Amino acid sequence: MSTPRPAPRAVALPGLVEMLLDAAPIPVVAIDADGRVTYANESVTESFGWDPGELVGLPVQTLVPAGVDGVGDDGHDGVGLHKDGTPVAVEVTVTSLPVGDRGETWLVAGIVDLSTQRSTEGRLHSVGRAYLTLAQMNQAIVRAPDEATLYAETCRVAVEQGGYLGAWVGAADDQGRVLPLATAGVLDDYIDHLEITVDPADPRGRGPTAVALREGRPCYSGDFRTDPATAPWHELAAPYGIAASATLPLHLAGRPVAVLSLYSGRSGEFDEDMRALLAQVGENVSFALDGFAAAERLRHVAAQRSGLLHRLVSVQEDERARIAADLHDDAVQVLAAIDLRLGLLRQRLEEAAPDLVPSVETIQDTVTHAVDGLRQLLFDLEPPAEHSTCEAAIRDAAAHIFVGQPLTWTLDCADDVSLPEVERAQTLRIVKEALINVRKHAQATRVDIVVRRRDGGAEVTITDDGVGVDPDQLVPVPGHRGLETMRDRAEITGGWLRLEQPASGGTTLHFWIPGTS
Template identity: 45%
Template structure:
């Protein structure tokens, strides 16, 4: 509708309505001059009414936007109508002190006896911008897998969502040097050309980045053009349109490990509210760095644990092999010779002193038990063959420990299905699994008085669980046989491999459970 066809509203009736609005409103006449402002606009802009009335509306705009505005205003008056602007958060308003803030606007033409007024409602978009920036940063923190990715994404969010001219993260280098590890924005050449150091005796060490790295306190530059400390960088910054900057420490375990620098193209941006926002942003990034450090520590501990386990198992296997070889080559062979000699003596005793034969047979039975025990011990001392399928190892162990005179047993859950890797463990971890199982079965054989034993394999995403269930008498703490430490040994073996151990016993029997990780570098769980 052309302006002349708009319904006319008297100014005397319009002004009270504008003044009653909680939204900041500025009314602009056809010449582009401020015709009226309400209290909300005065509070938002910092201007008094008499400082705006009659002035070009461009006084509320940046110089760049003000230069383009007359053309935009003329285009709007050729086709006036209600219109929203700034939903992409790319419009800004300048306060009296020339600080700027993002806004959203709504325009509406009104025909008055003084001509067409364009009534503009202005909403400060800063809170929504802050929420968006914080929300995106929180997403980055949750998704980042290391400090490098976090730095890169934090810089990107600051530029894309926070509206900064540029953002960068710098860390201390060798000596007093400083290196940039992440950046975003349009001032890469500035970042590359500016000299930075942590040495206070050098000019580059007295700038914001060097000072914050050295002192661990945030530093804000309100205006490069007037801040004496920025003299060494003033000309270079001006060539890139930089007018103000914020530099914040990023800490890990209370120690400053990096700084986040943010640059803007307008002065006096970092008021108290914006500083609080930035301090919170830096705190969030620092919390993430603490988390990465804890994860790295767990990973180092896991690597140390894996190396220790491998070395321990290797040392144990070497010692076991030496003992087994010694048993086989000396005691077992010697006892076999004694058994042969007893057989010869039995024939002589039977011929000359038949009454002594029963006593001699008792000695041979004792000797057979000793030899069987030594052979069983030799079997226990043999290293675990990591190339043998898990189910076969479990069955072999059960058959050796649970003889015909002991409970019936079965192994379940060891079917590889479509993924054989689900039943694979690192060699050192597999050795611990077999030895824990052997210890559990020895307890069943010696103390449970059970009729049945189930050995159940329970693979999951990260490892393999084992359960040894018997239907015996149960005991709160089984007595360990000579040469064994029972529960303590099993628990220590499981935990050394990065796993878990649990013992449950009651009137209906006992269950020993243990879980071992599939990865050699265990980092939790």
């Protein structure tokens, strides 16, 4: 037989005190010296499910298993017990209350239900962690050099910073199977054994991952263990403590190409606030994918451009070589022979017909000038020697251009400057044109050429102490495009060229040619 409950004490709380306790917004109980409840207000019903009359006469341990020993102003945390046996986090504050005429003292305990407060604190903590996770993911997105690193870092940050059990990025193969591209966390074994397809006719193709891939929308499972959409994986997931999941589509050019799946050990983890933050994660990763695709398109265009440049320059150099060979074999040789015969003729005329010598000399001077011009043209057409260095090619060009000129020139070329054949040819042609302009127009007494390695290419600086450049010369006119031609040569390789005129006088030409255009 069960022990009968003792009858409530005859002693009652003072009327005013009882009114105050009845109005209290928190559960309040009074306990006699035997530790039995003598009073309970209506708030115990809302927090613990007990009717106040049911508690009167029961041990206080019915409500607070550890009891309410100790009197003090400061509350202490403990565990309360709901009528259905569910534990409830509580804060208990105990004070003494004299009752009756015989000096009897009861304890009055205020019992605050902390479960809602702690749930709110936990929610705030989760949201705060989610913001930090988003910030860390943004850093990973900015720093990731490629798609594989982006996926791996996103998963790592989700687990390490977000506190998720596991994270993975998956995409469908040619057979429609969804395979992992990157994983992180303690669920690798679970993820390795997942069987997912994008075929909606297959039950494994109707879960969150497949829906996110097919429809491009996020899917959330608040209770993974009971959600019908995750039923094909309940048995597999059971040992791993997966309680909730979020699956985010990752887009490329607006089309879903992969998914990011996150698993939590807490049911209901992905509320509206969390979903809004995770949506930003998906958008940011998708933005990065678009960036990688754009960069790849640029690389492809650059590669095509480089190929076209090499073919263009190769054709130009071949044509220059053919013209130079024709000039050397035909016109130059013929004119040189004429010059020689005119010289012989002049010698004979000095004795036979001296009055004709001036006319012959004039003709010979004209031929000599034509030969010199053709030889200069041959120099301009001449490509750099196949195995020559930048320094050797520039030094030979400067020596040829400035031979017999009343100026001093220097060349300072770093040892580590090396360019492919096409870029080396363009560099030499720009240098030649610049030095010829100095010889013809600058009236300089000194020219300094400096070549340095920069950003994988070569930066060339040509400085003279001449009269500078007339602004009108900077405007291209038909038949005179020296500066524009040099700039075009630099830019067609992907480089740049600029002309400066310091206040101290002279002219400085800077240009840069990349190592690989």
